[in-house]
Amino acid sequence: NLRFSTHICGASLVSDRYLLTAAHCVTGHRRSFSISLGREDLKENQRSVRNEYAIQDVYIHPAFRSTTPKNRYNDIAILKTDRKVQYNDKIWPFCLPDRNQVYNDFMSVYIAGWGKVNQAHKSPTLQVARVNLVENSRC
Structure with a gap:
């Protein structure tokens, strides 16, 4: 901001x-x-x-x-x-999957972010977790 x-x-x-x-x-x-x-x-x-x-x-x-x-x-x-991003060891684009990639329910993936770690607090440090995918209909 x-x-x-x-x-x-x-x-x-x-x-x-x-x-x-x-x-x-x-x-x-x-x-x-x-x-x-x-x-x-x-x-x-x-x-x-x-x-x-x-x-x-x-x-x-x-x-x-x-x-x-x-x-x-x-x-x-x-x-x-507003201008091209300069890549380095910490700044690099993520890889988009091939459009033919098949994702199975419960396939293991990684997520990252600064979201809530409990009801009251957000994490100031980047968090990484391994989670399983679920279908939209099960969310």
Whole structure:
């Protein structure tokens, strides 16, 4: 968030100009934020001009409805940075799967983020967990 320099949500780098995030994170914030890449600990001042990028454009899935709090269908957005991202050992795009990739129920995958670690607190350090996939109908 450019105005308050606070952490709002995470995003995943897809290419040297685009990131993937949740639509509910950017609804109403289309041009009022930047992205800080390569951070592992939100408490440490790891910000650097070369790792800080302004958001030039935000593309929210057209079927996303932010007015329905429990509705998280189509909760996806693409962010476009103001310039090319410089890759290094901590900043690299994630690999998108082949469109023919088959995902099985209970397939093991990794997730990462700074989400809640209990009812009251969010983690300031990047958390990683191994979880099993489940079908949307079972969520």
